[in-house]
Amino acid sequence: MISTTPKQNRNAELAEQTFRRLLAWLDQGVNSNGQNYLAIRERLLRYFDRKNCLQADELADETLNRVARRLDEEGGNIETETPAKYCYIVARFVFMEYLRTNEKEISALDNIGRQTNAISSADRERKEKLLECLDRCSAKLEASQRELILGYYSGEQRLKIENRRSLAQTLKITVNALSIRACRIRDKLENCVKECANH
Numbered sequence: 001m002i003s004t005t006p007k008q009n010r011n012a013e014l015a016e017q018t019f020r021r022l023l024a025w026l027d028q029g030v031n032s033n034g035q036n037y038l039a040i041r042e043r044l045l046r047y048f049d050r051k052n053c054l055q056a057d058e059l060a061d062e063t064l065n066r067v068a069r070r071l072d073e074e075g076g077n078i079e080t081e082t083p084a085k086y087c088y089i090v091a092r093f094v095f096m097e098y099l100r101t102n103e104k105e106i107s108a109l110d111n112i113g114r115q116t117n118a119i120s121s122a123d124r125e126r127k128e129k130l131l132e133c134l135d136r137c138s139a140k141l142e143a144s145q146r147e148l149i150l151g152y153y154s155g156e157q158r159l160k161i162e163n164r165r166s167l168a169q170t171l172k173i174t175v176n177a178l179s180i181r182a183c184r185i186r187d188k189l190e191n192c193v194k195e196c197a198n199h
Helices: 006-027 035-050 056-073 083-117 121-140 143-152 157-171 175-197
Strands: none
Touching (some): 035 056
């Protein structure tokens, strides 16, 4: 049996209190037994899905977590026309952050290749070495890892999103799990290229 420290118990109580406060605020004085929470979460899911976000579940939860934290700061009440309207305002900020993060992620692998374009003709040898290292490091990956990373970064914009969903279905994993796998492979590949280029 795992024992919990007083601090852990206190944190759990605070988390439960925060969640109950969020439910009460969404209900606006009429107990819906959590139905209003489920309804707004579903609407947020659809919002992020319409925006072609790969992690709609996580983004919807992050939105509600931020609203809950704000409620704590404001003592359980936020001055707004409706809870739904405020949730959508927060969702827009979460979406903008997602776009910024996603753009960085999408360009991460491309940056290895782009480094070579910025190199002057005097450094042509270095450019060739980088490309050779990229080829060598890609060859070191297991076939399944190579296929995953190539599939993950193939296509542009909407096609890239559809490719990732399709790849996740093929592998029978969530898109979030796919993203984590791709991130690990990318880090491994980038480290390999850097190490190779420095020798």
